[in-house]
Amino acid sequence: MSILQPPPVPRSLSVGALAAALCIAPTCAGAQAARADEVTLSEISVSAVAAPTAAAAGPASASAGYVGGVSGIGGALRPVDAASGGIISGAQINSRPVTRPGEVLEEVPGLIVTQHSGEGKANQFFLRGFNLDHGTDIALFVDGMPVNMRTHAHGQGYADLNFLIPELVGAVEFHKGPYFVRDGDFASAGSVRIDYLDTVAQNVALTSLGSFGYRRALSIASAPLGTGNLLVAGEAQTYDGPWEVPDNLRKLNGVLRYSQGTALDGFSVTGMAYWARWNATNQIPERAVADGIIGRYGTLDPTDGGDTGRFSLSGRWSQTDETGITRANAYVIRYRMNLWNDFTYFLNDPVNGDQFRQLDDRVLGGGEVAHVFQGDLVGLPMENEIGLQTRTDAMRVGLFNTTNRLFRSTVLDDRVLEASAAFYYENRLRWTDWLRTSVGFRADGYYADVRSDTPANSGRARDGIVNPKLGLVLGPWAETELYLNYGGGFHSNDVRGVTATTDPASPLFNVARSPFLVPSTGYEVGIRNRSIAGLETAVALFRLDFASENLFQGDTGTTEPSRPTRRLGIEWTNRYAVTPWLRLEGDLTVTNARFADRDPAGSRVPEAPTTIASAGITFGEGLGWFGSLRFRYFGPRPLIEDNAVRSKPTALLNGRVGYNFENGVSLSLDILNLTNARADQITYFYESRLPGEAGGVADRHFHPVEPTAVRLTLAGRF
Known part of the structure; x- marks a missing residue:
């Protein structure tokens, strides 16, 4: 047993039973659809599980789903030494009625996942006063593999989660802030680690039909094979959306996994x-709709769109002995993307238009190995963890001017090799029953070689950074713990901006080089309370400072200067298991985001959300009726530095109702945007030029929320 953890869960409770106890959604393949590793929890403890015993839990048990104060997906679970971290079960993830796969991560308190383009493009993320773009400062992992793409053709940290199969999710671990030694690049605002299941106790087949051409079929099956288990999953989906030019989304997805043993002593090999x-249909200017040029769901360039492919092979291994726990994982990913966008129409080229193609074609590989040593220091319980991470990307990234997807000219076409390695160490010490500390550091080193079609922009770059990580936990007293955290973090910049000296579109002009690694510093004080039976509430006050930086813009192939920023905020998170069949939740995040220097342009950080709130109710237990109602509020945001132009708030309500039959069949109905709100998914403010306009016009550009849509799902378990 980990000596830093609270009293353990009884040995008779397996990981699979724990996960089954957390299952609340029929689409997680019943109560046993969570991780089925039959390993006792003698070395695992959970600081808060608001669930009945595994034997009593049913397929729609609403009494749990959110496990606060735990971390270590795929290995030993240990306390999360921050009020803003935790674990969410796959069952709770699947209880949400959502429009697109990435939206299931809105179960992470304070996280907004939205879209401003076609359904195959990566989502837009907002967290802790950040417009994270497509993933610049939120690190996402699926089964130990990084999702964020560095030096990506469209944007640094581009994280495409459209390959996610929510029904396969066993659990989701989330952290916020740069306080954790395992988190490195892109994790300053937070990190999310998603683990897939090894097996399902019942095979699953489902089909969904819905508004706007939505069609989806999914099957999941597992069976013993030799001394282990084989899991197979396949998914196919189509979707048009309400757009005047249909999305015509066509998606195929598959997972094949072989596993042996348990999460603490075993291995798995997975292909995806x-x-x-x-x-x-990208964001459109408000004036085009107001003048009747296009409708609310119209487009100014019907040939925008894209295609992508992702193929991966990964493995994980773990072993527990008298010294502690060792874990390792490795992966190789083949990734390709073509993206055609036209955001400014005729601003730069009044004759041919401004559409461009972005190409990203890469192979990346890497892995992690870590060991947790258990022991003592002068009689005080202690753990030491050391880890090594590595990653290498070999890629071709290109930007080309196009018209109706036809090539016109090359802006840039670069070959890049980018590699990194990191070493981390953390000491965790329990001084008394009410005091424990964590002290550690993380050292990252980066190397890159850029071979550009513009010779002046070729070159090599190296950089490194060392960040401390500190945590202190006081309590529990009266079921209450106090957390203090401090840590340094960073994100890497697109390395093309690090080596570039010349604007590829205008070779006579020089450009400012970007720093390779941009540091951040975070502070947090928080409290978590469980004094009321079934209720877990947490409050966190945070501050995050980012250094001055230059950002490489994939849409233009140039660098743009940015300024130092400071974000101050408060988060309030609540999870309440009222009864075994009824669960409530509510979250609120308020952030003040400002530039830290003085500039006549203003102090507001464009697109930084001030207020994010959500609330939900989930009901159902075992056979019979189940359902969920989710409210999400995305507050107004400044669109320019002086706050003279702001976005409108977006408030959405999604609902689900369904029935579990005795024969293993379930039927559910999702209603998305239940109130038919005429709101925006996202809003920008910039210059564009429409046909007939004499020059560029600064305007709001928005991507509307889809109108009310229904989706009917028939699922069977056998």
Whole structure:
């Protein structure tokens, strides 16, 4: 047993039973659809599980789903030494009625997942006063593999989660802030680690039909094979959306996994394959709709869209002995993306238009190995963890001017090799029953070689950074713990901006080089309370500072200067298991985001959300009726530095109702945007030029929320 953990769960409770106890959604393949590793929890403890015993839990038990204060997916679970971290079960993830796969991560308190383009494009993320773009400062992992793509053709940290199969999710671990030694690049605002199941106790087949051409079929099956288990999953989906030019999304997805043993002593090998193509209705200018040039769901360039493919092979291994726990994972990913966008129409080229193609074609590989040593220091319980991470990307990234997807000219076409390695160490010490500390550091080193079609922009770059990580936990007293955290973090910049000296579109002009690694510093004080039976509430006050930086813009192939920023905020998170069949939740995040220097342009950080709130109710237990109602509020945001132009708030309500039959069949109905709100998914403010306009016009550009849509799902377990 980990000596730093609270009293353990009884040995008779397995990981699979724990996960089954957390299952609340029929789409997680019943109560046993969570991780089925039959390993006792003698070395695992959970600081808060608001669930009945595994034997009593049913397929729609609403009494749990959110496990606060735990971490270590795929290995030993240990306390999360921050009020803003935790674990969410796959069952709770699947209880949400959502429009697109990435939206299931909105179960992470304070996280907004939205879209401004076609359904095959990566989501837009917002957290802790950040417009994270497509993933610049939120690190996402699926089964130990990084999702964020560095030096990506469209944007640094581009994280495409459209290959995610929610029904396969066993658990989701989330952290916020740069306080954790395992988190490195892109994790300053937070990190999310998603683990897939090894087996399902019942095979699953489901089909969904819905508004706007939505069709989806999914099957999941597992069976013993030799001394282990084989899991197979396949998914196919189509979707048009309400757009005047249909998305015409076509998606195929598959997972094949062989596993032996348990999460603490065992291994797995997993292959994944994903392919998609789509049209895209990007954000459109308000004036075009107001003047009747296009409708609310119209487009100014009907040939925007893209295609992508992702193929991966990964493995994980773990072993527990008298010294502690060793874990390792490795992966190789083949990734390709073509993206056609036209955001400014005729601003730069009044004759041919401004559409461009972005190409990203890469192979990346890497892995991690870590060991937790258990022991003592002068009689005080202690753990030491050391780890090594590595990653290498070999890629071709290109930007090309196009018209109706036809090539016109090359802006840039670069070959890049980028590699990194990191070493981390953390000491965790329990001084008394009410005091424990964690002290550690993380050292990262980066190397890159850029071979550009513009010779002046070729070159090599190296950089490194060392960040401390500190945590202190006081309590529990009266079921209450106090947390203090401090840590340094960073994100890497697109390395093309690090080596570039010349604007590829205008070779006579020099450009400012970007720093390779941009540091951040975070502080947090928080409290978590469980004094009321079934209720877990947490409050965190945080601050995050980012250094001055230059950002490489994939849409233009140039660098743009940015300024130092400071974010101050408060988060309030609540999870309440009222009864075994009724669960409530509510979250609120308020953030003040400002530039830290003085500039006549203003102090507001464009697109930084001030207020994010959500609330939900989930009901159902075992056979019979089940359902969920989810509210999400995305507050107004400044769109320019002086706050003279702001976005409108977006408030959405999604609902689900269904019935579990005795024969293993379930039927559910999702209603998305239940109130038919005429709101925006996202809003920008920039210059564009429409046909007939004499020059560029600064305007709001928005991507509307889809109108009310229904989706009917028939699922069978056998």
